[in-house]
Amino acid sequence: MPLRPLSPPKIWRRRRQHYRLEAARCRSCGRVFYPPRPHCPYCGSRETEPVPLQLARGRLLTYTVEYTVPSGFRSQAPLVIGLAEIGGARVLAPITDADPEEVEVGMCVEPVLRRVRSTDPYGLIAYGVKLRPCLQGGGGGGGAGEGGQGDS
Amino acid sequence: MPARVYVVGAGMTKVGRHFDKGLVELAAEAYDAAVEDAGIEPAGIVVANMMAGSLQGQDSLGALIASSLGLRYRPALHVEAACGSGGAAVYTAYSLVASGLLPSVVVIGVEKMTDYPTAIVTEALAQAADADYEVFYGASFAALNALMMRLYMRRYGVSRDEMSEWPVMMHENALSNPYAQLHKRITRRMVAESQVVADPIRLLDSSPIGDGAAAVILASEEEAVRSKWGATVEVAGVGLAVDTVELSNREALDEVPALGEAARRAYSMAGLGPGDIDVAEIHDAFTITAMLSIEALGFAGKGEAAKQLARGRFHPGDKPTLNPSGGLKARGHPVGATGVYQVAELTMQLRGDYPGLRVEDARNALASNIGGDGSTTTVIILRRR
Amino acid sequence: MPRPGIVGWGAYIPRYRLPASETAQLWGYPDAVPARLGVPEKSVAGPDEDSVTMGVEAALNALRRAGIEASRIGAVFVGSESKPYAVKPSATIIAEAIGATPDTMASDLEFACRAGSEGLRAALGLVEAGRIQYGLAVGSDTAQASPGDVLDFTAASGAAAYIVGPSRESVAVLEGVYTYVTDTPDFWRRDGSPYPLHGEAFTGAPAYFHHIVSAVKGLMESLGLKPADFDYAVFHQPNTSFPLRAAKKLGIPPEKVEPGLVVRWIGNTYNASALLGLAKVLDEAEPGSRILLAPFGSGAGADAYSFIVTDLVEEKRPRAPRVADYLARRRRITYAAYAKYRNLYRRAEW
Numbered sequence: 032m033p034l035r036p037l038s039p040p041k042i043w044r045r046r047r048q049h050y051r052l053e054a055a056r057c058r059s060c061g062r063v064f065y066p067p068r069p070h071c072p073y074c075g076s077r078e079t080e081p082v083p084l085q086l087a088r089g090r091l092l093t094y095t096v097e098y099t100v101p102s103g104f105r106s107q108a109p110l111v112i113g114l115a116e117i118g119g120a121r122v123l124a125p126i127t128d129a130d131p132e133e134v135e136v137g138m139c140v141e142p143v144l145r146r147v148r149s150t151d152p153y154g155l156i157a158y159g160v161k162l163r164p165c166l167q168g169g170g171g172g173g174g175a176g177e178g179g180q181g182d183s
Numbered sequence: 184m185p186a187r188v189y190v191v192g193a194g195m196t197k198v199g200r201h202f203d204k205g206l207v208e209l210a211a212e213a214y215d216a217a218v219e220d221a222g223i224e225p226a227g228i229v230v231a232n233m234m235a236g237s238l239q240g241q242d243s244l245g246a247l248i249a250s251s252l253g254l255r256y257r258p259a260l261h262v263e264a265a266c267g268s269g270g271a272a273v274y275t276a277y278s279l280v281a282s283g284l285l286p287s288v289v290v291i292g293v294e295k296m297t298d299y300p301t302a303i304v305t306e307a308l309a310q311a312a313d314a315d316y317e318v319f320y321g322a323s324f325a326a327l328n329a330l331m332m333r334l335y336m337r338r339y340g341v342s343r344d345e346m347s348e349w350p351v352m353m354h355e356n357a358l359s360n361p362y363a364q365l366h367k368r369i370t371r372r373m374v375a376e377s378q379v380v381a382d383p384i385r386l387l388d389s390s391p392i393g394d395g396a397a398a399v400i401l402a403s404e405e406e407a408v409r410s411k412w413g414a415t416v417e418v419a420g421v422g423l424a425v426d427t428v429e430l431s432n433r434e435a436l437d438e439v440p441a442l443g444e445a446a447r448r449a450y451s452m453a454g455l456g457p458g459d460i461d462v463a464e465i466h467d468a469f470t471i472t473a474m475l476s477i478e479a480l481g482f483a484g485k486g487e488a489a490k491q492l493a494r495g496r497f498h499p500g501d502k503p504t505l506n507p508s509g510g511l512k513a514r515g516h517p518v519g520a521t522g523v524y525q526v527a528e529l530t531m532q533l534r535g536d537y538p539g540l541r542v543e544d545a546r547n548a549l550a551s552n553i554g555g556d557g558s559t560t561t562v563i564i565l566r567r568r
Numbered sequence: 569m570p571r572p573g574i575v576g577w578g579a580y581i582p583r584y585r586l587p588a589s590e591t592a593q594l595w596g597y598p599d600a601v602p603a604r605l606g607v608p609e610k611s612v613a614g615p616d617e618d619s620v621t622m623g624v625e626a627a628l629n630a631l632r633r634a635g636i637e638a639s640r641i642g643a644v645f646v647g648s649e650s651k652p653y654a655v656k657p658s659a660t661i662i663a664e665a666i667g668a669t670p671d672t673m674a675s676d677l678e679f680a681c682r683a684g685s686e687g688l689r690a691a692l693g694l695v696e697a698g699r700i701q702y703g704l705a706v707g708s709d710t711a712q713a714s715p716g717d718v719l720d721f722t723a724a725s726g727a728a729a730y731i732v733g734p735s736r737e738s739v740a741v742l743e744g745v746y747t748y749v750t751d752t753p754d755f756w757r758r759d760g761s762p763y764p765l766h767g768e769a770f771t772g773a774p775a776y777f778h779h780i781v782s783a784v785k786g787l788m789e790s791l792g793l794k795p796a797d798f799d800y801a802v803f804h805q806p807n808t809s810f811p812l813r814a815a816k817k818l819g820i821p822p823e824k825v826e827p828g829l830v831v832r833w834i835g836n837t838y839n840a841s842a843l844l845g846l847a848k849v850l851d852e853a854e855p856g857s858r859i860l861l862a863p864f865g866s867g868a869g870a871d872a873y874s875f876i877v878t879d880l881v882e883e884k885r886p887r888a889p890r891v892a893d894y895l896a897r898r899r900r901i902t903y904a905a906y907a908k909y910r911n912l913y914r915r916a917e918w
Contacts, residue, residue, distance in 0.1 A: 041315070045315055046664055047664075048315075048316075049319075050624075050661075050664055050665040051665060051666075051667060064431075064432050065316075065431055065432075066313070066315065066316045066429060066431070066432075068432075072427050072432045073432075073434075083667065085628070085665075086628070086632070092334065092436070093330045093331070093333045093334040093337075093436070094330065094333065095326045095329035095330050095333065095381045095382055095383070095384070096379070096381065096382040097321070097322070097323055097325070097326040097329070097380075097381040097382075098378075098379050098380060098381065098382075099301065099305060099323060099325060099380045099381065100302070100305070100321055100323065101302060101303075101305045101306035101309055101318075101321055101323055102302040102303050102305070102306045102917065103306075103321075103917070104321040105302075105915075105917065106615055106908065106915075107321060107615060107616065110320075110321050110322075110326070112320065112321075112322045112326045112327075112330065112381075113330075114330050114430065114431065114436070120431070121430075121431040121432070122431055123316065123317055123320075123322065123330075123429070123430055123431045124320060125320050125321065125322075125616075127614065127616055128583050128614065130899075131382075136333070136334075136337065143621070143625060144620075144621050144624045144625070144665050145616040145617060145621050146615075146616045146617065146618055146621060146652075147319060147320055147321075147616070148319070148321070156618075156652055156653070157319070158620070158621065158661065158665075159319060159320065161320075161616065166889050166893060166894075166897065167889070167893055167896070167897075302917075
């Protein structure tokens with residue numbers, strides 16, 4: 032059993048970041064970052080504004096296929112975790128709807144809402160952002176952010 | 184200008200699965216050895232530990248450990264910085280003595296990891312990462328390092344075979360270390376073919392799970408001259424720097440930028456550069472962590488660490504010799520205690536009584552300890568006087 | 569009062585497909601059984617999906633086509649019989665995820681397979697009454713069937729979403745709607761029971777066919793329309809033969825039903841069944857077409873809508889993936905993987 036149950040206030044408090052991939056843009060230095068923080072991690076300014084990235088598309092910078100999974104994640108193993116550049120921010124999230132062999136550095140990825148964990152059948156369900164290979168067809172990027180700078 | 188601080192005593196337990204020993208028993212074993220070694224009793228205590236809260240349900244470690252060692256009423260603190268707790272605790276103890284507040288402080292790093300199955304320990308280790316945005320998704324600590332390993336190998340054209348030399352060297356070095364958890368020779372091929380943990384990290388890239396405790400006693404010059412070894416091993420420089428916990432907001436993914444910062448400060452304080460270091464104990468939680476540490480400490484250029492290692496650099500006889508103890512990989516990594524093991528080992532190296540692989544005539548030693556995948560970094564430089 | 573219409577439409581189908589042959593072989597059915605149903609494979613939600621996550625993607629697709637700010641949505645209705653929570657609305661999770669909260673109505677509806685449609689009808693009514701400017705209706709299911717029951721061949725996963733609003737922004741304007749319900753116990757699931765039970769043949773004539781035919785006849789009478797007036801007929805699709813037989817009873821030729829049939833590729837997606845069929849038609853229909861939409865839900869009831877497609881459909885169509893794009897995205901799985909995704913294994917983890 033996992034170390035602790037899901038907390039209702041915490042799920043509620045993080046819902047925009049987890050459901051809409053709400054990042055932050057620093058008004059002082061212009062950087063977009065995720066997760067959002069009270070001060071810009073790059074320049075320290077407190078002047079930030081929310082930027083939902085759920086409709087943006089991005090590029091996979093690196094990934095791993097995790098076989099040794101923590102408690103509660105056996106049913107998701109192997110868990111593919113990726114770090115992508117989306118809308119100018121870097122986002123770490125599981126990669127879904129793809130077999131490990133289909134994942135490639137540089138591939139187009141888009142955020143989707145998925146079940147992340149549910150520690151027991153009677154507890155809360157935590158939803159969050161995962162990344163999947165960009166779907167053919169349709170608008171794709173329409174929200175905040177097209178491409179971005181190269182990787183770091 | 185802070186006052187001079189010396190390491191006057193060192194003690195440690197073997198790293199392993201000590202099912203018969205809990206936190207206090209392990210701490211006592213290391214503490215007693217350190218006090219025996221130093222011949223003085225400390226005025227204060229700093230405990231380094233990461234997982235007592237999550238795995239043992241135990242907080243208040245400063246009080247618990249101090250009182251269990253018969254040191255009631257003395258000042259005692261618990262310092263936590265994930266797997267960088269040890270280095271951060273030494274930094275803290277240094278400041279207590281250098282400021283003149285306390286004449287001596289024992290730093291006890293202690294970790295108990297083997298009471299639960301791997302899945303639960305993996306979950307607890309992941310607390311070094313961001314709870315809401317990394318651990319939330321089931322990303323393990325190995326997974327986060329694996330993200331950096333893939334990027335590093337691709338960007339600099341480093342091969343699996345070149346990376347594999349590190350675990351081989353660690354196991355080789357540990358063979359003569361009586362405190363090491365693993366005493367087994369391995370080959371590059373075995374590393375490359377070992378079980379995948381989080382691709383591309385393999386089992387033999389990863390430090391093992393184990394229990395252990397190490398203790399070092401820091402003292403003022405006045406106290407040091409009264410101790411058995413005298414004012415022999417000086418803390419010449421310290422540096423501590425933090426970064427974001429979350430990988431997504433780092434300024435670079437192919438470096439540990441905070442470690443570079445911590446190193447600059449420690450070198451500057453000691454008046455030394457990377458070329459002056461004879462021996463170093465660096466943080467190889469995973470092979471990639473070692474490579475990035477080598478580069479951050481200035482021992483090799485960006486992207487060069489593994490290539491140079493594979494060609495023979497950093498092995499015994501080289502300057503610096505890296506991880507004669509066998510490092511986190513083979514000496515072991517009782518996470519919160521590791522940073523203290525490093526300082527204990529280097530103290531013995533500089534004194535000439537290290538029971539394992541010795542670096543003869545070492546004058547300058549460097550310990551580099553990392554919490555998380557680069558979120559808290561400490562560099563401690565020791566000098567033989 | 570201004571006529572309301574569909575301002576944006578969206579679909580979602582998961583990528584996994586379970587071949588009927590896997591089910592037949594494991595549970596000892598002759599091939600004739602799945603062949604008769606006309607469902608060679610069905611869509612299966614992945615282990616990290618549920619009716620909420622599917623509903624969110626369908627709703628975001630509808631939002632892309634509608635071209636409006638989500639905050640202007642005044643009602644969110646979610647119809648499902650596979651809600652992740654028995655008590656805790658899916659509608660608020662979906663509303664939050666798309667940015668429609670907090671100034672909105674929201675609730676979950678249950679009426680077997682037609683709850684999504686009930687939400688659509690209610691949202692259209694609220695727009696027509698001038699109470700809201702835009703409404704969102706979602707039909708989404710990860711349909712469950714007792715393993716080895718004949719329903720196991722067809723119970724599938726999918727979602728469809730409709731944003732309704734003023735006719736001047738609509739891709740399809742509502743001409744009229746008629747609903748016909750009776751208390752008919754053809755298919756049910758008690759609280760706490762993991763799987764539904766059904767009356768086999770009783771689900772046919774007195775349930776599916778009687779209610780659909782009655783609703784469509786009621787619609788045609790109220791609007792003065794004949795079967796030949798429709799260019800497309802989209803029915804609830806529990807299998808391939810039922811919608812074609814319903815069309816025949818109504819005197820509608822099969823060519824008008826085929827474009828709206830999704831069951832051939834993915835099985836019965838319950839609350840998304842007829843609604844995905846409509847989405848597929850909107851993905852191809854020409855302006856001026858008249859569409860008959862007749863969802864059915866056990867218990868039992870049917871709706872019959874008549875929509876007239878406008879010029880706007882061509883402009884809005886490319887803004888989101890089409891049903892065909894989701895149909896093309898497929899990955900076959902074994903029954904063992906299906907059982908894992910549906911949590912059929914009893915497990916213990918320390």
